Amino acid sequence: MKTYSVTAKAHPNIAFIKYWGNQDDSLRxxxxxxxxxNLADLNTTTTVTRNPSxxxxxxxxxxxxxxxxxxxxxxxxxxxxxxxxKRDGFLEIISTNDFPMSAGLASSASAFAALSIxxxxxxxxxxxxxELSAIARLGSGSACRSIPxxxxxxxxxSRHEDSYxxxxxxxxxxxxxxxxxxxxxxxxxxxxxxxxxxxxxxxLQQVRVMDTQRRLxxxxxxxxxxxxxxxxxIIELDSNMMxxxxxxxxPPILYWQPTSLxxxxxVKKMHQKGTAAAYTLDAGPNVHVICxxxxxxKVEDNLRNIPGIIEILKSPxxxxxxxxxxxxxN
Ligand code: PMV
Numbered sequence: 238m239k240t241y242s243v244t245a246k247a248h249p250n251i252a253f254i255k256y257w258g259n260q261d262d263s264l265r266x267x268x269x270x271x272x273x274x275n276l277a278d279l280n281t282t283t284t285v286t287r288n289p290s291x292x293x294x295x296x297x298x299x300x301x302x303x304x305x306x307x308x309x310x311x312x313x314x315x316x317x318x319x320x321x322x323k324r325d326g327f328l329e330i331i332s333t334n335d336f337p338m339s340a341g342l343a344s345s346a347s348a349f350a351a352l353s354i355x356x357x358x359x360x361x362x363x364x365x366x367x368e369l370s371a372i373a374r375l376g377s378g379s380a381c382r383s384i385p386x387x388x389x390x391x392x393x394x395s396r397h398e399d400s401y402x403x404x405x406x407x408x409x410x411x412x413x414x415x416x417x418x419x420x421x422x423x424x425x426x427x428x429x430x431x432x433x434x435x436x437x438x439x440x441l442q443q444v445r446v447m448d449t450q451r452r453l454x455x456x457x458x459x460x461x462x463x464x465x466x467x468x469x470x471i472i473e474l475d476s477n478m479m480x481x482x483x484x485x486x487x488p489p490i491l492y493w494q495p496t497s498l499x500x501x502x503x504v505k506k507m508h509q510k511g512t513a514a515a516y517t518l519d520a521g522p523n524v525h526v527i528c529x530x531x532x533x534x535k536v537e538d539n540l541r542n543i544p545g546i547i548e549i550l551k552s553p554x555x556x557x558x559x560x561x562x563x564x565x566x567n
Contacts, residue, residue, distance in 0.1 A: 242359070245558060245559065246280055247558035250346055250379060253274065253527070255517075264375065266400050267378055269445070270453050277552055280334070282332070284331045285356055289326065294330065311330065315328060318356055328359070345377035349380035350557075373558075413528065413554050420523055456471050465513045468527075470515075473515050496544075499545065500526070503540075513531065526540065
């Protein structure tokens with residue numbers, strides 16, 4: 238009996254070594270490799286249903302029917318998948334996040350990871366985890382790192398087929414935590430898709446890309462050896478390097494807010510006093526404070542004393558994306 242509805246779940250991920258800029262914008266082939274950690278306690282759940290009566294794809298996000306650019310991005314993605322795998326039929330997509338969308342977190346990673354895995358199952362594509370990671374990348378680059386579990390590395394590749402992420406360590410190997418200090422709850426002014434296309438306009442991007450292999454090696458080794466000192470140094474450097482590129486693009490992009498800088502300075506002080514904590518910021522002002530299992534409660538308490546933080550979300554390292562419910566008509 239043909240499956241007609243599939244539900245899948247995925248977590249967002251936080252990059253330790255960041256992806257910024259593409260060799261090919263349409264295929265989202267990155268300029269540099271990256272390493273990330275999936276976030277267990279933040280979830281996107283997506284149900285995809287085949288509905289022969291639909292005249293076009295339908296998207297519902299957190300209970301609201303979508304139109305405009307959000308729907309168009311999903312339609313473009315589905316058209317690509319239907320074209321590559323020679324499938325047809327419009328789909329109904331119902332997706333929910335259990336973390337606040339207003340927090341401006343990287344929900345596109347978990348969104349496209351959950352969508353890719355659900356659509357691949359619904360269309361009976363029988364893809365390997367590597368192939369699933371590559372097709373998730375076509376929707377949002379960082380989504381390829383939300384397919385495998387735990388700590389993941391995305392190697393750049395030079396073609397669609399060889400640009401995907403794999404696990405370098407399971408989430409239980411070293412249960413690090415991410416305490417996310419939310420400092421702004423408005424959507425970001427410059428989307429990451431736009432930001433990637435501007436990266437090469439910064440004179441610093443070439444130097445950042447050339448130095449990436451070194452940072453990847455340090456970060457991967459630090460994860461494998463559970464060396465927080467080495468990890469904290471490299472992730473803060475990598476975040477600063479990406480933001481230096483953003484700030485020196487034409488036109489410049491300045492994601493940091495005064496509170497972001499205040500938190501970064503406080504995290505430095507915490508670390509100097511012996512608390513395992515390190516900051517990293519994605520394309521936005523919210524500060525991700527990476528800490529160990531022993532230190533996250535202390536970090537959270539310290540963050541609560543900093544003025545200007547709207548809320549604090551936290552999560553340990555997590556698994557990859559999975560199908561949770563295929564349903565067949567009876
Ligand atoms: O996947 P995108 O296009 O949303 O880009 C993600 C960019 C950063 O979050 C800033 C860095 C990263 O590697 O996740």
